[in-house]
Amino acid sequence: MLNVVWFKRDLRIEDHRPLFNAAERGAVLAVYVVEPDYWQLEDSSARQWDFVRDCLSELQTVLRAKGSELFVLQMDAVAALDLIRARFGDFTLWSHEETGNDWTYARDKRVAAWTKGHQTPWHEFTQTGVVRRLGSRNGWASHWDRVMAEPITPAPKSIPTPPCDLPTHIPSARDLGLASDPCPERQSGGRQVALRTLDSFLHVRGRNYRFEMSSPVTAFDASSRLSPHLTWGTLSMREAAQATWRRLNEIEPSPATKAWRNSLTSFSGRLHWHCHFIQKLEDDPAIEFANMHSAYNGLRPETGDPERLAAFMEGRTGYPFVDACLRALDRHGWLNFRMRAMLMSFASYHLWLPWRESGLFLARRFVDYEPGIHWPQVQMQSGTTGMNTVRIYNPIKQSYDHDPQGVFIRRYVPELDRVPDAFVHEPWKWGERTSYPTPIVDHAAATKAARDAVYAIRKASRHSEETARVIAKHASRKSTPRRRSSKSVDPAQLSLKF
């Protein structure tokens, strides 16, 4: 019987268990389904598709070298299964589990129903530390360590593929009817560039990762930049984790290597954290749309102020550091974590926009958009989880702290060219006029109003009851909670990093 390997967000042939197992069984038909409805969603964008296109093109080359082919079907996934069945008769379906957005979840349910209806075996494999139908968060952390330590599955030696005239053409964003979305500094997709990126991070760029990841001045170089590759699977999480551990083991501990070791340990923690977040959306897909804590329903209006949303989307909020970040994101399709958090916090607290609107906009901007990290983070930076401290960033303080010389601001906000260094963080304090807008909201007034609104809800009765539920379901567990001084503390508040 034919084995259909359905490539999704796993665009590689190494450490690919579905492909390896299918190839051992017999004839393989490797398929990528370009689903037009998915690419029309408000969280999809042409820059993401362009990245995927790079990946598919290289995957196709690699499969051809193995005597196989990657067929590209532009249609709904169920229609693709029907088409394959009409052409080849019964088959076995192989793929990786995916924790995507609500749309892909619904599609997977339709595919499951189809396979059941046609008695088609569907073998799904995990490729991250995310657990499907997780009963409890207890023990999750050690499970992650165990899964990541499992051996890497080699690429199949050969991939027998039947003759077939299915299409192999990879459509362009234009073919798909996607809105124009220029992203001149976008990272390229593909396995080769993923491996080079991993290597340069582990041997050159990552030395001061721990300290340089916070500032956008240094983070573009010092961060791993593996995120789009992990999102689209040109590199597996297991490969990234094991390469990091290997590198860590080969560096002898000494004062001279302290920075390297700290950075790599910190990075390894980030990989764990990556899956920890995705697990939240896996457990509770409603996080994409609804407040994690229902007490915050109605906190913000359902529709934000259109002028504020437009200013945010166009990077003209009047806060130089915020606008520099927004414009950098537009050009690169990437931003370091801290600045993403600041942007989301700014949209939610300063601009009081509902998180779904600003969250969709940011999702489209990220080439590495990972729904399972994105939506839980969006809610965390909007104060609607109920279980984290309210983190309202001060964009002026962040500017002085992370771009003291104003180099990042000047790189992305040319309107501020003439403004002296002393005023680049707060140009409204400079006496002269510029073409740069004045702040769209007053920092002190806006954050005071936001804080008051959030704390009014926190204080209300019944808030803590649901907090306990949210924590039980989603919070990370620590084996040795840090003890706090004297005063007794609500155990629910202990060690809740996320």
Place this chain on the structure above:
DNA sequence: AGTGCAGTTGACTTT
């Protein structure tokens, strides 16, 4: 030399 005082630092609390 000790005192008073303004300013700074850091730990801790509150929002």
Place this chain on the structure above:
DNA sequence: TAAAGTCAACTGCAC
């Protein structure tokens, strides 16, 4: 991965 406020301890300086 917050920021701002509080408070006590400390510092440097003038007298």
